[in-house]
Amino acid sequence: MLELYDTIVIGGGQSGLACGYYLRRAKLNFMILDKQPVSGGSWLHAWESLTLFSPSEYSSLPGWFMPKSDQQFPVRTEVIDYLRKYEEHYKLPVKRGVEVSKITKEAGIFQVYTAQGVFIAKSVISATGTWGNPFVPKLEGIDKYKGFQIHSANYKTPDDFVGLKTLIVGEGNSGAQIVAEVSKVTAVKWSTKRQPEFLPDEVDGYYLFNVASAKYKAEKEGKPFDASQYNLGNIVMVPPVKEARQRGVLVSAGTFRQLYDKGVVWENGEKEEFEAIIWCTGFGYDTSYLKSLIPTDERGIANTTESKSLDTDGLWLVGYGGWTGYASATLVGLNRTAKQTVQEILEFLKSNHK
Ligand code: FAD
Numbered sequence: 001m002l003e004l005y006d007t008i009v010i011g012g013g014q015s016g017l018a019c020g021y022y023l024r025r026a027k028l029n030f031m032i033l034d035k036q037p038v039s040g041g042s043w044l045h046a047w048e049s050l051t052l053f054s055p056s057e058y059s060s061l062p063g064w065f066m067p068k069s070d071q072q073f074p075v076r077t078e079v080i081d082y083l084r085k086y087e088e089h090y091k092l093p094v095k096r097g098v099e100v101s102k103i104t105k106e107a108g109i110f111q112v113y114t115a116q117g118v119f120i121a122k123s124v125i126s127a128t129g130t131w132g133n134p135f136v137p138k139l140e141g142i143d144k145y146k147g148f149q150i151h152s153a154n155y156k157t158p159d160d161f162v163g164l165k166t167l168i169v170g171e172g173n174s175g176a177q178i179v180a181e182v183s184k185v186t187a188v189k190w191s192t193k194r195q196p197e198f199l200p201d202e203v204d205g206y207y208l209f210n211v212a213s214a215k216y217k218a219e220k221e222g223k224p225f226d227a228s229q230y231n232l233g234n235i236v237m238v239p240p241v242k243e244a245r246q247r248g249v250l251v252s253a254g255t256f257r258q259l260y261d262k263g264v265v266w267e268n269g270e271k272e273e274f275e276a277i278i279w280c281t282g283f284g285y286d287t288s289y290l291k292s293l294i295p296t297d298e299r300g301i302a303n304t305t306e307s308k309s310l311d312t313d314g315l316w317l318v319g320y321g322g323w324t325g326y327a328s329a330t331l332v333g334l335n336r337t338a339k340q341t342v343q344e345i346l347e348f349l350k351s352n353h354k
Helices: 014-025 076-089 173-182 205-220 239-247 331-352
Strands: 004-010 030-034 094-096 100-106 109-114 117-126 148-151 166-169 188-191 256-260 263-266 271-273 276-279 315-317
Touching (some): 004 014, 004 331, 014 076, 014 331, 117 331, 173 188, 173 239
Parallel strands (some): 004 117, 030 094, 117 315, 148 276, 166 188, 166 276
Antiparallel strands (some): 100 109, 109 117
C-alpha cells in the first residue's frame, strides 16, 4: 500500500527547503524529492567564485539566519553549507538521488513517477529551478562553429580558458562576472545586444530587494511607483566586477550576425576568430517533467496566479522568478511566497480532502 502524502515537493534547493519549513510548521505529512545526491540545489553547479549579491543577514531562508560571513558577500560554498545545515536543522524529509520523470493526476490524487517507484500525494509543489534548462540562442551558423563552447551553467573557472581567445556573450550579471575573471587569464571580447548598464556601486542585492518590495506593494495598492530609479536587471557591482571596470575590460564589442567554423561575423561584416565561446544568455525554467500534467510554453512557463497553477488544482510552482511570486528566485524573497503557498495548500486540503 503506497503512503498518501499531503504534499510532495519536487526539488530540494532553496525553494523546496523554504516550502519544507512552512509545511513542517503546518504539521503536514510531506516529502521533498531531489535528483542530486547532496543538498545545495543549483549552487552546487555555479562557478567557483560566485558570491551572493547581498550580505548574509539579508540572504536568509525563513526561520534560521544564514551565519555571518567573513566576506562582504557570502561565497558559493557558504551558501551550500547553509542550505545543508538548514535542511538538517529543521529535519526536513528530503529523499536524494530521486528524479521525477512525470506526474499524472487521477481522481484528485497526484502520481509522481521516479526510477525508484511511484509516490502519491494530495498536492504537489514544483521547485525545480532554472539550472536544468540553459538557453542558447539559435543563431545562424552555431552548428558550424568548431571551437570550444559552453553555457554559463557549466562554467566553473577561468583556468579552463588559459591561452584560448574567448568570446563571452550576454550582458547580464553572469556575463559581466565571467568577463571579469576570464579577462585576467586570456584575451577576451564581450558581445552584448545592448550597452551593458551598471548599478551604482553602493546598490547591492538587498537594496534591489527593497526597491522590488516597494514596487510590489505599490502595484498591490494600485498606487504609482517610480521604477526608473534603478533598473533591477542592471549589473550589480560586486567586487570582481568593480575591479574589472577599473581595468577597462567591461566594454561591449556589440553584436554579431552569425557564427562560422572558427568564430563570428560581426555586424559590420568583419570576421573574427575565437577559440572558445561562453554563452551567458540565461535560462528557461526546468519544468519539462510537468508536461504530462499541464501546458508550459517554450521557456517552461506555466499559467499561474503567483505560485498557484491555473491549470490543475493542487499544484503550486515556487521559486522560478517573478511569474511565481515577486522576488521568489532569491533567498530573501522566498519567505513570502513559501508562506503563502503553504497557506493556500492548507485551504485546498481542507476543502478538497476532508
Ligand atoms: P535550484 O537551486 O535549481 O534547485 C532545484 C533543485 O531541484 C535542484 O537540486 C535540482 O537538482 C532539483 N530537480 C530539478 N529537476 C528535478 C526533477 N525532475 N526531480 C527531482 N529533482 C529535480 N539568488 C539569491 O538568492 N541571491 C543571490 O545573490 C543570487 N545571485 C545569483 C547570481 C547569479 C549569477 C545566478 C545565475 C543566480 C543567482 N541567484 C541568487 C539565484 C539562485 O542561484 C537561484 O535562483 C536559486 O538557486 C533557485 O533556487 P531553487 O531552489 O528554485 O532552484
